[in-house]
Amino acid sequence: MASMKKKVLSVFILLVCVAGFSLSASAEDKLKVGFVYISPIGDAGWTYQHDLGRLELEKNLGDKIVTKYIESVPEGPEAERVIRDLAQSGHDLIFTTSFGYMNPTLKVAKMFPKKHFEHSTGYKTAKNVGTYMCRFYEGRYLTGIVAGKMTKSNTLGYVAAFPIPEVIRGINAFTLGAKSVNPDVQVKVIWVNSWFDPGKEREASEALITQGADVITHHTDSTAPTLTAEEKGVYAIAYHSDMSKYGPKAHLTAATHTYGDFYTKTTQAVLDNTWKSDSVWSGIKEGSIKLAPMNAAIPAEVVALVEKTTKDIADGSFHPFQGPVKDQSGKVVVEAGKSLSDEELLGMNYYVEGVHGNIPK
Structure with a gap:
């Protein structure tokens, strides 16, 4: 009987060890x-x-x-x-x-x-x-259309992180989108030299609003620009995420990515x-770039234009950097009937016509 108990105990211990090994291995x-x-x-x-x-x-x-x-x-x-x-x-x-x-x-x-x-x-x-x-610039172009249609002062504000091609592309695409529906628009940029600094982002947003911007957007990580716009009674277009809960009235939409x-x-x-x-x-074609829901304040015809342009970008019939495109000096950088290649986009180091200021060195 004792021998039988020992055998049973030995088998039990063996099973436990095997189970433990299996879990560990798993x-x-x-x-x-x-x-x-x-x-x-x-x-x-x-x-x-x-x-x-x-x-x-x-x-x-x-x-x-x-x-x-x-x-x-x-x-x-x-x-x-x-x-x-x-x-x-x-x-x-x-x-x-x-x-x-x-x-x-x-x-x-x-x-x-x-x-x-x-x-x-x-x-x-x-x-x-x-x-x-x-392809962040695709969403930027679309939000530029919204900003160009919603501004009354014709001055848009942009809080930017670092002067690298990725950020410069976004500024330019936003400007081109805005000017496609409002040729009189100008975009003012303030660089904060940080990806995430709510304090600096707020200060930059306030400065842009003081300079006449009634729609602000950003290439930074925090919700500070949207919060500031809500407090100051102007519009905001968020970046990365839908930030509408931080500015129910201010938040027009956002360029988001997944x-x-x-x-x-x-x-x-x-x-x-x-x-x-x-x-x-x-980008948009692959479902990586999308716009957040539109504010009810945006007219239906503007929403329809954004939806059409979204489809055109997705099927390749339109490119945000489709010529003719001029830089700040008035020089044509993209000829009519042409668009920038990926290589040219990746090395972008100039502002397009309509952006104020200089790119920091």
């Missing part, structure tokens, strides 16, 4: 995916949109993966440390989501050649580093061992 088999964020996630903005994509990834591939994010990581040495820590802790796929993470990402990727890295908004790749970006589909496809490719370094640039 956990270890999951692909670890890391995300590095420039600002707090919050409930709106650039980082918020990326985190929505991460959550969609978890929903789609949850039983195959485990994700981890680090938020509010400064660009530079700290970013390199965080990216390296993720690689060292077993993360085989790492998404770095700010322009200034480009060189740190490349540096760490060189140390971990068997890991996969994806950098958002950058232009440098490597064998194990891909890049991805949305990443869930890209994150899912990229992660699945790593799981399938089919991942390859690539430079992905998606």
